Amino acid sequence: MKKIYKITILWGTDGFGKWLAEYILEHFSRYISELTITGRNEKKLEQVAMEFHTKPHLNSSPQGENEGTRNCKIIFTTDNIEAVQNADIVIYSVPISKTQQVIEETLPYIKTSAIVSDVTSIKGFSSRAMSVRDDIIVIPTHPMFGPYIQGIAGQVIVLTPEIYIKTSKEYLFLRNFLLQEKAKVVEVSSQEHDRIIAVVQWLTHLNMFVIWETMKRLNFHIGESLNFVSPIYKLMISSVGRYLGQNPELYADIQMYNEEVIEVHEAFLETAKNFHTSVSMKDKKKFIADVEEARGFIWKKYCDEGQVYTDKLIYMLSRQQEILKNNIWNKIELQNIYSWEKINWVLEKHDNGKIFLKSGEIYTIDEYEVREKWNIF
Ligand SMILES: NC(=O)c1ccc[n+]([C@@H]2O[C@H](COP(=O)([O-])OP(=O)(O)OC[C@H]3O[C@@H](n4cnc5c(N)ncnc54)[C@H](OP(=O)(O)O)[C@@H]3O)[C@@H](O)[C@H]2O)c1
Incomplete structure (x- = not known):
């Protein structure tokens, strides 16, 4: 498929913007010819470029500008205005107190028909600031999760477009993608x-x-x-x-x-x-x-649901303890909840939130999902 889009993220050296840059590279790089990430600090931009380069699935270059094997050029810059000028898609991920100012400074330079989006946690003022231009496609969003998750399945993403945008092919593409990824999409007005x-x-x-x-x-x-x-x-x-x-x-x-x-x-x-x-x-x-x-009468439903939900969490946590209790000197599998890295080894003991393997390694129970394997003795 022809690579058509040039995407710019302001600012992407940290927090949500950085997470978004990685997510876009992982999921959309086949559609993107260029991803531009802006930041305020040259040194931090260099660090992030290096970091992206060392993550094999992202394939950028240490110089910050290169055709990776995914054939997507990644540009790191401090110049917000230059970064938006040629972009087909501009996404604002700017701390709330600076959002209005950054939108106002850059919006006039965005080309006609570009898609302009943001992830600001407050939607009223940011949507108003982006909507002053009627020759661009404005898709305001609020992802209701932090920049720590592996995937968006089960996560809530609020979309607050104007009614006439809801039927545009660009909006429907984004909405369908999120639904396919099993995100929960909520559509409401910004107010x-x-x-x-x-x-x-x-x-x-x-x-x-x-x-x-x-x-x-x-x-x-x-x-x-x-x-x-x-x-x-x-x-x-x-x-x-x-x-x-x-x-x-x-x-x-x-x-x-x-x-x-x-x-x-x-x-x-x-x-x-x-x-x-x-x-x-x-x-x-x-x-x-x-x-x-x-x-009350109606809210009782939520009390009952809350009881079941927390019971399930308690069940899952105590099930982990049960597996450990029943598997001393058996092989178990530990999967890291952040990296998903798996460790298979014989369990020696568990104590005070720590898992001791026969290999001598010690792991913290909260950071791993414990699974039963097979009995080797
Ligand atoms: N974090 C979340 O959980 C979350 C969730 C959903 C939506 N959001 C939204 O995402 C947006 C960004 O929030 P965040 O938590 O990602 O912010 P952040 O971590 O504080 O910063 C994100 C980016 O903004 C830059 N930056 C911060 N202060 C700056 C300043 N005074 N001047 C110039 N650049 C500055 C940072 O640059 P440096 O790298 O140089 O510091 C970084 O590139 C907000 O609109 C927020 O509402 C956040």
């Missing part, structure tokens, strides 16, 4: 996206940060608490840690650039205060009535 996301993301983030900060204020020892608690508590603490470990700038921007957030904020504080008042007044009747009202 509706921001309204829902204010609850889905901000309420979750606020909750996580408040839990962590409260524990800190109480001088609570998380490590000790993990010795005598349920898997659900461990799951909750792990989720809190996962959020806290990521880029605080992104969290700040998600809150401060979404106009819908303040209402959610105020409802959260009022609810917390309400439960606090019931407990401090020892008003058990009111406390129970509030919980029952929250659960």
Whole structure:
């Protein structure tokens, strides 16, 4: 097939843009003649070019500009304007606070009929900024996952195009590709996206940060608490840690650039205060009535589903422990959850979250899927 597209990602030296560059090279390089990745820093661009070169499936060159065996030229540059001028597809993956400025600086240089997309976690202002031109095809997106995943199967991707774009062949191509990859595609307006996301993301983030900060204020020892608690508590603490470990700038921007957030904020504080008042007044009747009202008739369905979902997670985690318990001196298979690398060896023992193989190697159980193999004795 003829290679037709020139794609530019602003900025692709880190975070989501870098993940996207790799994903595009892996899945679309047969359609691409040129991929341009921009960044702010020459040295970082060189490093990323080198990194792409050492990943065999990406096939770029250490100089950053080369025809790999996939025949796709990869260009690394700090010049955003030059990078968009010849591109057929431009994708903005810019920290939220800089998105508007970068779109405004580069949009006038994009050629007519180009496809222009973004991955910004807030859709209102970025969609408006891209839509000032009516001679380009604007496809705003919000992938609801971080740049750490292997594939997009099962992941949610929100698309917020204008109605007239929904029937364009470019939009349908992207949508069909995502569906074929088994991603969950959600199509809504950018306003509706921001309204829902204010609850889905901000309420979750606020909750996580408040839990962590409260524990800190109480001088609570998380490590000790993990010795005598349920898997659900461990799951909750792990989720809190996962959020806290990521880029605080992104969290700040998600809150401060979404106009819908303040209402959610105020409802959260009022609810917390309400439960606090019931407990401090020892008003058990009111406390129970509030919980029952929250659960309600319709929301009960989600309580039941939540029970089953978390039961399944607990089942899967305890199943791993069972396999280890039943397979001392048997051969087991460990598959790394990040690299998918497999290790087959005899299990000597497992203890305190560690797997000891007869080879002398020690692995952390959380980073591996454990599978039964065959009994060699
Ligand atoms: N991260 C996620 O989980 C996630 C998920 C979905 C969507 N998104 C969206 O993806 C977009 C990018 O977010 P991200 O988390 O990938 O951001 P990031 O990791 O902070 O940075 C991504 C890129 O922006 C560059 N950059 C950062 N600050 C800059 C500045 N002040 N001036 C010039 N360049 C700068 C970085 O360059 P250097 O390499 O030089 O630092 C890097 O190339 C955002 O719109 C976000 O909403 C993110």
